[in-house]
Amino acid sequence: MRGSxxxxxxxxxxxxxxxxxxxxxxxxxxxxxxxxxxxxxxxxPSRAISYGSQKPFWMNFQQIKLDVCDVFVFVGVFVDRIxxxxxxxxxxxxxxxxxxxxxxxxEYQIGIRHRNIADFEGYRVEPGGIGDRVIQKGxx
Numbered sequence: 790m791r792g793s794x795x796x797x798x799x800x801x802x803x804x805x806x807x808x809x810x811x812x813x814x815x816x817x818x819x820x821x822x823x824x825x826x827x828x829x830x831x832x833x834p835s836r837a838i839s840y841g842s843q844k845p846f847w848m849n850f851q852q853i854k855l856d857v858c859d860v861f862v863f864v865g866v867f868v869d870r871i872x873x874x875x876x877x878x879x880x881x882x883x884x885x886x887x888x889x890x891x892x893x894x895x896e897y898q899i900g901i902r903h904r905n906i907a908d909f910e911g912y913r914v915e916p917g918g919i920g921d922r923v924i925q926k927g928x929x
Contacts, residue, residue, distance in 0.1 A: 793810050793811065793812045793817075793920065794810070794811045794812075795810070795811070796808060796809075796810065796811040796816070797811075801816065807854065807857040807858070808857055808858040812920060812923050812924060812927070813924050813927075814927070815859045815860055815923055815924055815926075815927030815928075816857070816858040816859045816860070816927075817858055817859070817860050817861070817862060817923055817927075818853075818854075818857070818858040818860075818861050818862070819861075819862045819864065820850040820851070820852075820853065820861060820862070820863050820864070821850075821863070821864035821865075821866060822848035822849055822850050822851075822863075822864075822865060822866065822901075823837060823848065823866045823867075824837070824838045824840070824846045824847070824848050824865060824866065824867045824868075825837060825838060825846060825847060825848075826838050826844050826845065826846055827844075827845040827846055827847045827902070827903075828844075828845055837867075837868045838867060838868060839867055839868045839869045839870075840867040840868075840869055840870040840872070844903075845902070845903045845904075846902065846903050847900060847901075847902050847903075848865050848900065848901045848902070849898055849899075849900050850863050850898060850899045850900075850901070851890055851896070851898045852890065852896050852898075853881065853887070853890075853896060853897040853898060853899065854895065854896055854897075855878065855881065855882055855897060856878065858878060859877065859878055859926070859927040860875060860876070860877055860878065860923050860926045860927050861875070861876050861877075861878070861881050862874070862875050862919060862923065863875075863876070863899070863901075863909075863912075865901060871916075872913060873913065873914050873915070873916060873919055874909050874912040874913055874914070875912055875914050875919060875922040875923055875926055876912050876926070877926040877927070877929075880912070880926075881897075881899070884899060885908075886899050886900060886901070886905055886908070887899050888900075
């Protein structure tokens with residue numbers, strides 16, 4: 790990825806492992822989730838779903854810690870496709886699908902489902918454009 794580095798204290802004196810990547814001064818957290826059939830019972834692999842399926846599905850991006858990074862990259866894994874969304878910290882904070890992960894905790898989650906995936910279309914990016922979008926979003 791363009792200009793990416795593993796974060797460390799020489800790049801960010803406040804770094805303590807709270808995010809995944811440093812891209813040209815932008816602190817980046819990467820979250821991934823599998824798309825699984827919502828109503829099917831079984832192991833995660835047995836519930837995996839193809840992109841474009843008409844079956845109800847769910848992806849849950851967990852352990853989101855607000856204000857520790859500038860940009861989030863969400864990686865949605867379908868059986869036949871991987872989708873990338875890039876959101877600024879402010880876009881995550883104001884997202885209507887953001888909720889507390891644990892009652893009273895400091896971690897949050899975002900669920901992307903068959904019913905709301907269209908709400909994330911404006912954040913979608915092709916793999917070759919992730920670095921540029923991260924830098925754009927990180928610049929404010």
